[in-house]
Amino acid sequence: MAVSIHDVARRAGVSISTVSRILNNSANVNEKKAEAVREAMEYYHYEPNQFGRGLVKQKSNMIGVYFPSQYESIFELTYNLELLKGIERVLPYQDYSMVLINETTEYEHRRQAQPRYLEFIQQKKIDGLILSAAGDTFTRGDVFSKLLEEGYPMVYIGKRFHQNGMNVYAQFEQYHLQMLRELHARGHRKVLMIEGGYHKIYMDHIASVIGTELPDLEVRFLLLENNHFRRHLLKAVEHYVGEDGCTALCSPTIETTRILLGICAQLSYRIPERVSVVSVEHRQGDGALEYPAVSAFYVPVIDMGSGAADMLLRTIRGEKVEDDSVEYETKLIERDSVRNL
Amino acid sequence: MAVSIHDVARRAGVSISTVSRILNNSANVNEKKAEAVREAMEYYHYEPNQFGRGLVKQKSNMIGVYFPSQYESIFELTYNLELLKGIERVLPYQDYSMVLINETTEYEHRRQAQPRYLEFIQQKKIDGLILSAAGDTFTRGDVFSKLLEEGYPMVYIGKRFHQNGMNVYAQFEQYHLQMLRELHARGHRKVLMIEGGYHKIYMDHIASVIGTELPDLEVRFLLLENNHFRRHLLKAVEHYVGEDGCTALCSPTIETTRILLGICAQLSYRIPERVSVVSVEHRQGDGALEYPAVSAFYVPVIDMGSGAADMLLRTIRGEKVEDDSVEYETKLIERDSVRNL
DNA sequence: CTGTTAGCGCATTCAT
């Protein structure tokens, strides 16, 4: 069995309480003894066992990061990755680390039909939870709401929907509207807006706002069930640009934009001469790596991740978090893919 | 405080051992009592506390995944992501989850100058470790070798270098040689091979093998310090293709290929008419998403991840793992980016 | 088949 606090105490000629005190800086200790203890810890390469420690503190120094099951692996989308990067940027400095909790589609392998993060919480494997969710996922969230009510430390990515808890978000609707406004200002009157299927609700709203605000702008909406259906996109571009006369394309992610660019090359639609492209970019600079460099709304997802982690850690430490709902600004970065008509 | 095994026992009118037996299926229990216990567990939404359990078992049901610090975030490279996907694909079914352990560049924030995974191991936060490393990282690995010697459950990605432990790998040198052979067979006699800086050793070896095997093939090597230096690549392509007369480009990752494609478009070098491109792809199908579709050597990194996780879990369970070093085959997928000369 | 008990490693009283 590994070395325990007893071994250290014995070698240093003190009691385990003294060792514990030094470990936790919880009281003053005679410098002579302290030195002996430190020597013993070095000697044994002693590290306190987390189970013993956790049993009394009931804290694991881990937080969970949960992505509701999606079409694809969570590691597929820049959005998720930037979030993870942001989170990871703050954790090590607070002596925390993260467990990835991901839903399996195959429920039969699980004991209960509950979101998997609940187990982690009840078993005390994590001290708090960050969860990223596409809008409607919360609807089926009795469990989630209950945790919120109990004041469990949690921050979610997305619009606020409950009095408790914390959240970070970017104004999805706002920057999509902004995309359309910018195109309109540059003389575009017929554009195609591409979006992921789960954002349908927002699209309806955007359509209605634009309908009254910019009556002379025609917007087509294309909801993709799966971002990577190149074939689907190809036909859409052929139709909307080639036949329908759209002069601009709005793309929801850089991944989609990339495919769009390939499609335009294939169809010999030059960008921006034949068709303009605006993208959303979740990682700064992504649009600049394409050719032509793509104008994009930058959503600072990495900062949202850091922000979320930061808030979470503060609540876990018991600090009052004054600003429990923070919005992140998006910013248009103009590059070479949009043309003035 | 949360509900404990005692609460369940009390409500079911049995002793805690009986509850424990049911929890672990560790012995037969009278069906009547078993039913009562199950009812009580339901009632309280009881989940066993991991600290209590861990204290006696000394197992956390978590494994660590460690990426040595690199230029970029671990979440930047398809390679890492596919590895994670592969690992994650097997964990939930074995009731395991993973903690991401990543090195911070800022050592001052850490108590000791040891690889961070060591703490996790000593604190018993993880039951085993998967670690992905670019070749030479192991060199400074006294800690790593020591763990290997002690028989700690570990699997690493890369060539075997120690008698103990387990590893999975793809023949990096082999498929790079294969790339050159394929190009040669298609009539190419002067090609540029691009590679990440940390692979310099392999490059030297490849150069010498090709030198004797295919004396009429001239290979230029370009070592990138950072894959994303578009400017650097641009000048290289201009030089090697435009002036030096290379007819083909070998790219080490799809990320680099993407940039290469943009550069060729920018320089009006048509692919494959003006210059051929072969890539490595770590995620199946990646090359097909580009335009033109890029021929690539597929390295099944996702399978390597699953394989690694599988081996690791088996050793943790105490099973003998017969095949403790498995090599994965790469496969050339021909698409539209290579031309016969 | 079941209850009692010891002990896992540690932080934390409570005495001193």
Next chain:
DNA sequence: ATGAATGCGCTAACAG
């Protein structure tokens, strides 16, 4: 300032 003793929640050995 320090040691002894208690208990955190659980499993497993033991006794019945």
